[in-house]
Amino acid sequence: MPSVKRQTQEDYDIAEPRASAMIESLRAFGYNIQTAIADLIDNSISAEAKNVWLTFFWDGSDSYMSIRDDGRGMTEEELVNAMRPGSQSPLEQRNPNDLGRFGLGLKTASFSQCRRLTVASRHKGCEVAIRRWDLDYVNQTDQWRLLRSAAKGSDGRLTGLKEMAKGTIVLWECMDRMVGDARTDDRRAQEHFLDTVEKIENHLAMVFHRFLEKRSPLKIWLNDSCVEPWNPFLADEKATQMLPEEKFCVGGENLIVQPYVLPHHSKIDSNKYARAAGIKGWNAHQGFYVYRNERLLVAGDWLGLEFKKEEHCKLARIQVDLPNSMDSDWNIDVKKSGARPPASLKADLRRIAGLTRKKATEIYRHRGKAIARQVSASYSYLWEQKVKHGKTFYRLNRKHPLVEAVLSEGENLTLKLKALLRLVEETVPVPLITLNSTEHPYSQTQPFEGVHAEELIGIISEVLDTLLKNGWTIEESKGCLSGMEPFQKHEDLIVVALERYQNQEDR
Ligand SMILES: Nc1ncnc2c1ncn2[C@@H]1O[C@H](COP(=O)(O)OP(=O)(O)OP(=O)(O)O)[C@@H](O)[C@H]1O
Ligand SMILES: [Mg+2]
Structure with a gap:
């Protein structure tokens, strides 16, 4: 960080944010209820919860939502800090399994949906601690007053923690965005409430499917029913094609891209095909699926790579896995519902997308005519792309069977050959290739064409x-x-x- 010049008191004013204005602004990050709930489950997962119980209780304008987990919980001091907007700097290095980044999600996700946020938490061996943000109270006082108890009459909604040694409950009340001032007997409002709960279930099934599929899985309970995972790739289906996996090393960390072409509908069971369409349907769910620490951020998008969503490409779904150390490169935002690739990867992602779309179109047009299934494990690359100090270079894969075999010949040959390989690698005419491929994207020959x-x-x-x-x-x-x-x-x-x-x- 650049050093900051020492200033004296005459040199500055303190311009603290106005509590009443700021807390209302924190409501406008652009969440919907699905993305907001997912942000809270991120916190439960980061706290190593095995179970998350969601309760949606209809009572007109008094409806509430609570989310309880059996994660590590928080001490009173930790809870106070957790409730602070900006509880941790986004610049701090995080544990590789941490799904958080900004120190904001708990507050921004909750305020986007409700005017009263109460959190009760118990750390092992400690009493239950409770804190509450009441937006109306902050507005009235214009101070960041974090209340030390639940609202009158709300204690009963937090009792779930009593029998647990550790865990956390987040309670949303005054859910103005979802229920407004509806009366309890308003049938249409109640139906809307129930429809929303179903949408939330589908969203969680998709976003957290990897956690739900693990050998010792996370269980998410929604009003007592267990959320079933929705996997976008149908990897167990024989007719699904896995195209070659590609790895890109960026700043010492790996980014893994695995394209899939899903089966033509004539090749799989119609129920499976219908379920595989996803919440928004086949067409909308084509494209890249970006996972950050196993958690899905983007569920089908061409990531601004100049491709459109087209009916004939709908079977193309490409899995991308990134670690949380690439957050700023991929422009991860507070909501964790979007990602944009860094410029250095765009050309490769465009190439992979182009190839996958082509294969998907073949399957779509040829009614699933068998194309040899390629399994990534048996696939051998000759070239690897690496990035060091922000610069991209290419290396011949030393584990490629041919390279490996030739290198294990006699020592004399090996030395000469190693020198030759390095020479080839160092002189790859990257600028020329880049220039040609951007100016004439379709005029490059394929290998052995x-x-x-x-x-x-x-x-x-x-x-x-x-x-x-x-x-x-x-x-x-x-x-x-x-x-x-x-x-x-x-x-x-x-x-x-x-x-x-x-x-x-x-x-
Ligand atoms: N369910 C929970 N169990 C244990 N600790 C929690 C829980 N929810 C929140 N916390 C603590 O509160 C902190 C603040 O959470 P918050 O969601 O506001 O920010 P974050 O997760 O650090 O980052 P992001 O803004 O990216 O979500 C977390 O870092 C964590 O320490
Ligand atoms: Mg969070």
Whole structure:
């Protein structure tokens, strides 16, 4: 951080935010009730809760929502700090599993929906501590007065903690945004309330599906029914295609991209297909799915990469996994409901999106005609992209079977070869490639495009020979070649190379 010049008291005024104005402004971060509840569950997950119980209680304008968890809870001092807007600086390094960043979510999510936020929490071995923000009271007093008790008549809504050794309850009352001043017998308002609860359930099933699917899963209970996960990728379906996974190393951390093409509807059970459509339907749910620490931030979006959502691309869904150390690169906001990729990754993401869309269109148009299923584990890259000090460079993958095999030949050869590889790597004409691909995105040839089949068979045979000499079986070599870029697109030529090898052996 840049050093700040020492100032004397004459040099400055203290301009504290006005409590009444500021607390009302904190309501306007743009949450809806689904994203607001998800933000509270983030906190429960960060506190290592195993269960989260949500209660929505209809009583007209006195309706309330409570969310209780069995996480680590807070001491009284921690609770007071947690209730403070800006309880922790976004610049502080966080535990890798922490879903928080800004020190705001508990307050901004809650105020977006209600005028009274009460939190009761118990840390192991401590008494239950209670604090409350009452927006009307802050408005009246124009001071940040955090009340030390629940509102009159609300204690009964916080009793759930009594039998628990640790945990937290967040209680929303005066939910003006969801119920306004509706009367208890207002049927339409009650129906709206129930519909909203269903929307919340679907949203949580999607956003937290990875936590709900774990071997020892998080359980989210909504008015006593357990939320079932919604997984966007249908990875267990035979007809789902996993395209090659790609890894990008940014500042020493990995970003992993895994594209999927989901099955044509004729290839799966109609109920499964209907459920896989998602809350907003197939068309809206195409694109990238960005996960931050396993938590879904974006559920189908082309991330401003100049692609439109189109019917024929609806089967394309691309999973992106980022750690929380990339928050500022990806412009993660307080609501955790959006992300924008950094400029350095846009070209690669555009390339991956383009390829996935193309495959998805083939499946959409050809009614699911079988295209060889590629499993990422058996896929071999020749090039790896790395980023150091904000600069991108490319390395040949030393674990690629061919590179590995050649490098394990004699020492003399290895030294020469290593020098050659480094030379190739250091002289990749990146600026030229970038310039050409931005100016003429469709004018670059694909690997071995227009090359005579015989030449390609010759190269495949060389790789095959190397693999066999290094102890691979015929079957293993075949599998390896079928997953090796760019041979995976030439299954027929791999078969020819194998046949020729076997004929030679038989002679
Ligand atoms: N359910 C909970 N259990 C235990 N501690 C909690 C719980 N909810 C909030 N806290 C504590 O309160 C702090 C403030 O939460 P808040 O959601 O306002 O900010 P954050 O999670 O740190 O960041 P973000 O603004 O990104 O959500 C958390 O950092 C955590 O220490
Ligand atoms: Mg939070």
